[in-house]
Amino acid sequence: MSSPRDLLNAAKAEIREIDPHDVAARLGDYVILDVREPDEYQQGALPGAVHIPRGQLEFAVEGRIVDKTAALAVYCAGGVRSAFAAKTLQELGYVDVVSVIGGFNKWKDEGLPWSAPATMTAEQRVRYHRHLLLPEVGDEGQLKLLGSKVLLLGAGGLGSPAALYLAAAGVGTLGIIDMDVVDSSNLQRQILHNMDRVGMRKVDSAKQTLTAMNPDLEVRTYDMRLGADNILDIIDGYDVIVDGTDNFPTRYLVNDAALVKGIPVVHGSIFRFEGQVTVFAPYVGPCYRCMIPEPPPAELAPSCAEAGVLGVLPGIIGSIQAIETIKLLLDLGEPLVGRLLTYDSLDQSFRTFKVRRDPECPACGEHAGPIHIAEYDDLCMPHAVPA
Secondary structure (H helix, E strand, O other): OOOHHHHHHHHHHOOEEEOHHHHHHOHHHOEEEEOOOHHHHHOOEOOOOEEOOHHHHHHHHHHHOOOOOOOEEEEOOOOOHHHHHHHHHHHOOOOOEEEEOOHHHHHHHOOOOOEOOOOOOHHHHHHOHHHHOOOOOHHHHHHHHHOOEEEEEOOOOOHHHHHHHHHHHOOOEEEEEOOOEOOHHHOOOOOOOOHHHOOOEHHHHHHHHHHHHOOOOEEEEEOOOOOOOOHHHHHOOOOEEEEOEOOHHHHHHHHHHHHHHOOOEEEEEEEEOEEEEEEEOOOOOOOHHHHOOOOOOHHHOOOHHHHOEOOOHHHHHHHHHHHHHHHHHHOOOOOOEOEEEEEEOOOOEEEEEEOOOOOOOOOOOOOOOOOOOOOOOOOOOOOOOEO
8 A cells, every 4th residue: 555655756756846946937937826725825825826725626727727738837835735736737638737846835935925815704705605616706706806896876776786796796895876865666676775764865775785785895875966077086996887877968978987087887778678788898899979879869768767667677687787797807708898788578588789889989989089078968867867
C-alpha cells in the first residue's frame, strides 16, 4: 500500500514545479489558481488569483478557467495540494500547468507581492450559496455584485420587482428616486408597498422593505423630481440605471444624461397586457433616441393610470430588467443591447426585434454635437410617474 509520501512523489514525477520568484517575474503571463480552503484564502492570496478549493476542483475549474491552453500556475499553502491539483488539471486536459514550490507560505516568506482579498462572511456565503454554485458567478461574481451600485428610477410597478430581486441577489447599493406617496390604487402591482404604508413616501417604504430583506444592502433614497438640474449629480457613480418611468420627457432626459456619464440603461415599459425591455449601452448599441427619434402625440401615449395595466405584468417585465442588470454587472451572456424584447401576456408570446444604432442620431450619432441636458416637459406628460 502506497504511503502519502509515495503518492506525492508519484504526482510530482508527472508534473512540473516552478520557483515562486519565476512566477512573480512573469505574473501577467499566468492564470494563478489558489486551491486552498476559504479560511486560508481569506488570510491572503496572490494578486488576481482564481480561488477554487482543492475539493471542488474537478467539477468547478472548467467553468472558471475555460482556456485549457493558458499557462496555469497552481499554489496551495506549502506545495502539496497544488502538486495533486496540477496532476488532476493535466488529466482534465490543461496542457501548461505548473505547481508553485513551497506554496503561499514560501511566496510570503520571500517577500513577494500578496494581498488580503475581498471575501464574504459566513452568513453571506450561506445567503448566496446558490449563486456561488454557478461557475459563471462564484465568489468573484458575488463579490462584484456586493460592490455594485444600481439606480432605480421609480419605486412603482417595474421598480418593485427589479428592486426586490436585485436586493435579494446581493447588489450592494440600490439608489431609488421617486417623489410620490404610496396609494392604495398602486398596490395591485407595486409590491414593495402594503396597506399599512398608504400615505408614506414611496422611497421610505421601499427602503423599509428592502433592508428587511437583505441587511447587506445600502439603500440611497431620492425623494425628489428628476430634472435637468439634478440628474447628472444623481446618476454619477452608479454602474447601471434601471428605468421604470412611463413618460417620454424623463426617458429622453435619462438617455442624454446616461450618454454623458457612460452608464448603461435597462429600459422597461408596460401597457395594458404588453411589455418590452431593452438595454441602452452608451456608444455600443443604439440609444433611446435611435429607437424613438420623436415622441408620439400625447393622446397616443397614455400612462398606466389612464390606460390600465394587468397587475402581474410589471412583475414579469421588472424581473427581466433585474436579470439584464445582473448580466451587465457580471458581463454574462448577451444583454439586450440592440434588441427589443416584447411580451404579450394574452397569448404568452415573446418576440425580439433588432434595433440598430442610427448614424445620424442627434445624441449618439457619428456627427452628433455636444449633449445639452435639458427639460422636455412639453413632450406628452409633465412629470415622471413610475409604472
